[in-house]
Amino acid sequence: MSAVSPKAAALALRLAELTLPAGLAAARAAAQARLAAAGLPAKRDEYWRYTDPASLTASDAPLADLFDAAEEVPLFANINRLKLVFVDGHFDAAVSDDLTLSGVEISRLADVPAGHWSENAYGTLEAAGQTPILRPLAALNSAYATDGLLIHVTARASKPISVIYLRKSEASDAILHHFIKLDPGAELTLLENGPAASRLNMVLEVDAGDGARFHHIRAQGLDHDRRTVSHIFARLGAKSLFKSFTLTANGILTRNEAVIEFTGDHAQAHIAGAAMGDGAFHHDDTIFITHGAEACESRQVFKKVLKHGAVGVFQGKILVKQGAQKTDGYQISQALLLDDDSQFLAKPELEIYADDVKCSHGSTSGAIDETALFYLRSRGVPKRAAQSLLILAFLADTIAEIEDEAIAEDIRARLESWLQGHED
């Protein structure tokens, strides 16, 4: 009798709680095989050194107290958008707009018909993203996701798609998976907003054709007890543009991974994150950018404001493959520690196999600038307001990655309201 490894045992336990949804059977089976080969992640895995995945891999999602969303400034309220609402991981057609938008075809993963284009797409970018580093929770997601959107963008979308994730249960355990396929020259802005579930496992695959443009603005909410693991997998064709910004406030555990690969020349990928953690907050941004084509530009800008024992993690890698000449790679990760209890752990990495490239990275952590604080106060700005101003200034570089000024202004307003509400 062969011994069962601890990883296989943990996986068996987890799978006992899951049922395989219908539809996309071949893609799901392939993902199951990837998951079986990888096993579930554990704290001793190098890639999970700074973040304990135990509560993300456990059979049952830990209970999470409900949070009154009314405490938050609404986002995107004045933006003309197609609103699609998920409640605890299930699409709610009653409160959503129709799935019709010019320049876009939208289907639901939960009722995908046979012969749908996604049969050849779903899970493929996730599968590609398993090398060189395994991402088992993403494979689990592809196999077992119960709902999500399959979006085919054929032209320039007439307005943004705004996905709203509500949480109404203390015990919701959601697995959501979106696939976005952008034809050459197509363009879409995706807005995501809300906690989604007590525990959320989210995958977003983005396949951008040549010259396509994709804007992604995500706000993960102030919900204190939620847990999230999310993966973005993007494949970028020649001259395409990919821009993603994530705002995270509280949340007991968040692991946001992004795996981006340039497959065509002269493309651009900017990925930014602003996180504000107060108290029991563990936020991990893990980024892997592969330059597999020439003259592409990648930019990672991640900033975290931490207090009362909050922990921030950043693992960011730029891999420049042989032949990816004229690569321009930039990475910055910074933390503002508002007290001595908070902690920032950063692991920036560059791996370069081409000789004509420009790559830089930097990481800092520090306290609020007392001299600047006094300067502001000496001009009559009260201490709290002065601190808020300096915090917003610290985060400004991340918000600057949002192209649409109205959306950026919304994000700024929400940050300001958090700062006002969170004064000590």
Place this chain on the structure above:
Amino acid sequence: MLEINNLHVKLEDEDKQILKGVTLKIGAGEVHAIMGPNGSGKSTLSYVLSGRDGYAVTEGSASLEGEDLLAMEPEVRAAHGLFLAFQYPVEIPGVGNMTFLRTALNAQRKTRGEPEVSAGDFLKLVREKAKALHIDADMLKRPVNVGFSGGEKKRNEILQMAMLEPKMCILDETDSGLDVDAMKLVSEGVNALRSEGRSFLVITHYQRLLDHIKPDVVHIMAAGRIIKTGGPELALEVEHNGYAEILAAHKLTEVQ
């Protein structure tokens, strides 16, 4: 206006006494100058008056229009009309100069229970004041003092003063780093603000500034004390003879 009595100040974290009994009274509308050797405590006095952390007052008092300055938070002192033009103006990346000015102005007004200045009125005001100081629109848009030249930083301090219209203005070496023309601009800026209800304490090493901004009283500070007080002629004396004589004389009196 400003009344400082026997002020003793030490560093909070160190056993180092910096001010050893400063006494100074500035009446409404008066301009006083303080000169004195490097390290004598001039900037420390200005910081303590404006409420910077890191200093401990061990003895004495300071009041503005009869109110205890030392008991107020820095922002409250500002709202009461105290202003310090810093010897080394601070750079604040990420905060635009305009935002900074407007936030400061409205914060002070709010503390005093006055209505906020509208965006339009503010813009008009700032343009007018900036023009007089030859501060261009670009400097107003840039982050506070970031990448400003030494002279630009000093002019920016005077712009803030002109916008905030304080009652008690302390200028800490605002003249250092200024070219001849900028010195004239800054002096004109200061002189334009001189009025019956507004007083100035001008810290400087050079007589030249005092040619433009004529002081009523000149003090010499050394080793944490005001050791001599006189009229404008005292500044001329320092310019010609340095501090040696005054210091020597002071030591004699001390020995007595």
